[in-house]
Amino acid sequence: MNILLKYMSDFTLLSEEEQRAISESLRIDEYKKGKCLLRQGEVSAIKCYFVLKGCVRQFFIDESGKEVTSNFFMEEQAIPIINEQTQRDVSKYSFVCVEDCLLVVGDADSEKTMYHNYPQLETMVRKMMEINLDEMQEQYREFINSTPEERYTSVLRKRPHLIDRIPQHQLASYLGITPESLSRIKKRMKKTN
C-alpha cells in the first residue's frame, strides 16, 4: 500500500487520515499471471486500473489478424480503460496480466461518488492524466524520430526491467517490428561492442 500512499502525497494535499480513508474505500484485487482483465470487443464496467505490483500488457488484433502490443504497464502506472466518450463502446484492446498482479480497480460507478467525497482526488487524477499525456507524447515523438534500432536501445535505457519480464516477440511488436528484425538488431549490436 505504501506505493499508493506515496503516490497520493506526491499529487495531493490530502491529510494522512483522508489518504487512509481513500485507500480503504478502494477496491484492490489480485490476479494470476495470464488473467485477462478485458477482452477486445467487450464492454467494460471498469474505468481504470492502477498497478501496485506486476505487469499488464495492452494489445489488439489488427484487421489482418496480427497481434500488436501497444503497451506494458508496470508498478506505479495507471491503465486507462475507458473514458466518458468510450464507455459505451466495445474495447479496442485486450488487457492481460503478464505476471501475477496487484491492482487498484477503478470502476465507473464509484468514480463520481469518490470525487464528490474527496474533491482533491479529482485534482490528483487530472494531474495524473496530464502527466500520462505528456509521457505518451514524449514516447510518440521519440518513436517517430527513431529507427527500430534506436527504439530498442531507448527501451533498454528507459525500461531496463521490461526486457527481462516479457517475451521477445511481444517486445518486437511493442517496438513496431518483426521478431526476426529484433533478433538481427540484437546481433548487430553485439558485434559493434
Next chain:
Amino acid sequence: MNILLKYMSDFTLLSEEEQRAISESLRIDEYKKGKCLLRQGEVSAIKCYFVLKGCVRQFFIDESGKEVTSNFFMEEQAIPIINEQTQRDVSKYSFVCVEDCLLVVGDADSEKTMYHNYPQLETMVRKMMEINLDEMQEQYREFINSTPEERYTSVLRKRPHLIDRIPQHQLASYLGITPESLSRIKKRMKKTN
C-alpha cells in the same frame, strides 16, 4: 465563441450563465501566421492553449539538428504546454502558428482560481485530458502498426484538411519520413489508381 460554448456544454452541466461567465474570464488572443508561441528551451508561464481558429505546429530540433514535427493542432483541439511536473523545466518543443490563429490562452496562475470558482471546470478539463490521452494512444498504436504509406493514407482520411494547410516537408516529418519518401509514396499511389 460558439465553438467554446459548444465544447463546454458537451462536457459539463454548467448553466448557460456560468458558461458565459467562464467565457468572459478567459483570455483569448489573436496571433499572426508565423508567430512563435513558445520556443524550445524556454520556460513558459502558459499552461495550455485551446484552438478556436487556425493551426499551430508543435516541433523540436533533435540532437542532429533536424527539425521534427510532432503535431498539428487545429480547431477544437487543446494544446498542452506544461503540467505540474514540467512547469519548471524548459520546453522540449516549439509552438508556432502555421496560420492566423484565435486561441484561448490558459495561464498557470489563473488555473487554480478558475477551478476554485467553477469546480465543474476541473471536471471538464479532466475529461478532456482523458479523451486527449485516448486519441494520443490511438494515434500511437496506428503509427506503430503502419507503414509510412499507410500512415499517409490514414492522415488523408482522418485529417483531410491538413494536407492543404501545411507544406509537404512538415507533413513528411509529422509522418516520420523524409520529404523524398513522401513524394515517392504519392507518386506510387497515383499509379495504382
Next chain:
DNA sequence: ACTTTTCATTGACTTATGTTAATTCTTTGA
C-alpha cells in the same frame, strides 16, 4: 523424462526507405 508446441535465431530474397545530388517548380521580396 519425453514429446509437443511455442519461441528465437538464421539465411535468402524482395522491397521500401534514407541519403546525396541534380533538376524543376513555387514563392518571396527587392
Next chain:
DNA sequence: TCAAAGAATTAACATAAGTCAATGAAAAGT
C-alpha cells in the same frame, strides 16, 4: 517583373526491414 531562395520531385545507390522458410532452443504438458 525578375532574381533569389525555398520546396517538391526525380534519380542512383546503399542499407535495413519485411517475408518466407528452415533450424535450433526453450517451455509446457503429459
